[in-house]
Amino acid sequence: MPISSSLMADDAIRQTIQQLPQGFWDFAAANTKEWTHGYHSYPAMMIPQVARNLIAIIQQHQPGIHTLLDPFMGSGTSLVEGILAGIHAAGSDLNPLSRLITLAKTTAWDPQLLQWHTEKLLDYVNRVQVSEADWPDFDNVEFWFKPVVIADLTRLKQGIERVIPETSRPFFWVAFSNTVRWVSNSRNQEFKLYRLDKDHLTQWNPDVLATFRRVVERNQIGNARLWERQPLPSVELYAHNAMDLSVLPAETFDLMLTSPPYGDSHTTVAYGQFSRLSLQWLNLADAADGPAPHKLDQAMLGGKSSKELQHALPSPTLTTALNKITDQDKRRAREVLSFYQDLDTTLQEIARVMRPGSYQCWVVGNRTVKKVQLLTDRIITELSERYGVIPVVSFTRVIPNKRMPKENSPTNQIGDKVATMNGEQIFILRKQ
Numbered sequence: 001m002p003i004s005s006s007l008m009a010d011d012a013i014r015q016t017i018q019q020l021p022q023g024f025w026d027f028a029a030a031n032t033k034e035w036t037h038g039y040h041s042y043p044a045m046m047i048p049q050v051a052r053n054l055i056a057i058i059q060q061h062q063p064g065i066h067t068l069l070d071p072f073m074g075s076g077t078s079l080v081e082g083i084l085a086g087i088h089a090a091g092s093d094l095n096p097l098s099r100l101i102t103l104a105k106t107t108a109w110d111p112q113l114l115q116w117h118t119e120k121l122l123d124y125v126n127r128v129q130v131s132e133a134d135w136p137d138f139d140n141v142e143f144w145f146k147p148v149v150i151a152d153l154t155r156l157k158q159g160i161e162r163v164i165p166e167t168s169r170p171f172f173w174v175a176f177s178n179t180v181r182w183v184s185n186s187r188n189q190e191f192k193l194y195r196l197d198k199d200h201l202t203q204w205n206p207d208v209l210a211t212f213r214r215v216v217e218r219n220q221i222g223n224a225r226l227w228e229r230q231p232l233p234s235v236e237l238y239a240h241n242a243m244d245l246s247v248l249p250a251e252t253f254d255l256m257l258t259s260p261p262y263g264d265s266h267t268t269v270a271y272g273q274f275s276r277l278s279l280q281w282l283n284l285a286d287a288a289d290g291p292a293p294h295k296l297d298q299a300m301l302g303g304k305s306s307k308e309l310q311h312a313l314p315s316p317t318l319t320t321a322l323n324k325i326t327d328q329d330k331r332r333a334r335e336v337l338s339f340y341q342d343l344d345t346t347l348q349e350i351a352r353v354m355r356p357g358s359y360q361c362w363v364v365g366n367r368t369v370k371k372v373q374l375l376t377d378r379i380i381t382e383l384s385e386r387y388g389v390i391p392v393v394s395f396t397r398v399i400p401n402k403r404m405p406k407e408n409s410p411t412n413q414i415g416d417k418v419a420t421m422n423g424e425q426i427f428i429l430r431k432q
């Protein structure tokens with residue numbers, strides 16, 4: 001795209017966003033589980049309506065968007081919205097559970113076949129007997145599940161393997177994984193693995209088959225809607241570390257839409273811990289192409305702490321914050337640095353695979369370490385500059401039910417306003 005038309009598109013995008021009513025991005029009353037978005041919980045999910053509107057705004061001002069990339073796809077929110085908008089979507093994530101969920105959510109399964117398979121499966125499960133010899137033998141299985149629950153999950157798993165054809169299994173594995181989460185002895189409201197306390201555990205008698213059936217029925221409703229929307233654009237899913245997208249050719253994608261991790265898994269969201277029980281049940285634990293579940297968090301951004309506090313990252317915002325943290329706690333400063341060093345590597349990779357003139361939509365949460373706020377939106381913007389990527393617009397989305405300053409006005413000065421943990425920063429960059 002010629003420079004002048006890119007600048008015009010930048011202006012038009014800024015104007016469209018400025019003209020939106022106050023509170024437009026809150027989506028406090030929106031149904032975030034529509035389409036296939038409700039298949040499976042996942043930490044720090046993007047709000048589908050945020051993804052949808054960002055895609056629509058870019059499409060409005062930059063026609064001819066054919067391909068979308070999310071290098072941290074998580075549960076695939078941006079990919080689902082991408083294909084609904086008629087765009088071929090590619091996503092990558094280190095977490096095998098992420099890829100399974102995204103595959104199920106972006107596939108339109110034949111509803112009649114699903115119904116037929118469900119009936120066959122439940123019939124099998126009701127008839128089959130299993131013994132302890134059939135139980136999975138991963139570490140601590142009896143710590144995380146009651147014996148009767150293990151037996152029911154084993155029947156269910158065996159049923160999926162024996163009754164459901166391989167091509168249809170992802171839909172059922174996702175329902176199974178969601179069931180595993182709900183019937184385990186972990187505290188369900190939390191993404192980290194904490195065991196229920198003694199009192200709660202005594203009372204805990206989850207019904208595995210009823211839970212599974214409910215999840216399947218709910219997911220069938222989402223699938224039926226997607227089925228109606230066919231033909232759908234293609235979807236490609238990868239297991240790549242976002243720091244190394246070398247299998248993807250340069251200048252491939254027309255649009256990037258992503259929400260990266262807030263910080264290292266150790267001190268922020270532990271995606272590996274969230275997924276561990278499912279991965280163990282699904283035997284995805286031993287996937288040859290990825291880290292073992294208990295090593296997953298270490299493999300993610302900032303998983304290995306930096307040994308040095310010296311750095312050459314060209315972000316004044318990061319340097320100021322790091323200096324303040326270093327004064328209080330050198331170890332924490334090294335952890336923070338390693339996260340941004342890894343993030344910087346991904347920025348270079350993302351810039352490489354994006355086509356010139358393409359937009360990058362980022363949704364990030366700014367966190368605080370040692371009372372020092374890490375303005376990740378501003379840091380990403382500053383770091384991206386040397387990769388030929390420039391800021392277009394930035395604004396704050398108020399997260400409903402969380403207290404935060406009312407300020408919500410867009411500007412092209414990324415990170416210009418008071419950003420708090422209770423909001424997320426949305427910003428758009430463009431590769432020159």
Ligand SMILES: C[S@@+](CC[C@H](N)C(=O)[O-])C[C@H]1O[C@@H](n2cnc3c(N)ncnc32)[C@H](O)[C@@H]1O
Pocket residue numbers: 042043044045046047071072073074075076077078092093094095098240241242243258259260261262271299300301
């Ligand atoms: C905030 S979540 C994405 C959530 C997603 N937008 C959604 O709606 O579900 C960030 C994702 O980044 C992944 N991740 C972290 N470090 C990664 C890395 N180095 N390479 C690829 N994925 C990574 C995590 O597994 C997690 O799924």
